[in-house]
Amino acid sequence: MGVPPKKDNTLWWILGIIAGVVLLCCCAGAGAVVWGANRADDSYSDFSSSINASESADAASGLAVSEGGSVVVDGASVQSGWSVTSDDISGLTVRNDSGTSDSFYLTFYFMKDGNVIDDVSCTTTYLDAGATDYSPTCIGAVYDVSDADEIRVREGY
Structure with a gap:
């Protein structure tokens, strides 16, 4: 009897190399996705911080007002008697005291410790x-502002 013929393992080597390349590509793809998600999160955090800082600066330039109080902001006279409901500003009326026909864009900032926690923007009709305007259009749902320690309002975009 002779020596059995030597088995050819070439197919196993080729399949092993292909499997290794596929595994390497999958790991690289997963790494790229994780890296991209990390970069996007960092960019969002930077953008969000920038927006919050800008919004807090805008709020700081506004006038302080108590809930239901009156205030005149650049010719827009917010009348007393308005209130903050569970999701909106209710009973808001604005008189044009500017001396010329105009419409007004008012933003109410709800703040805690100098930082904006929520805001609502209200627009009047064109007023002589x-x-x-006994019912300005307000955009922005008020969330939980029960811990707000200050309300500020400013006119303009």
């Missing part, structure tokens, strides 16, 4: 001098 001395005219009042």
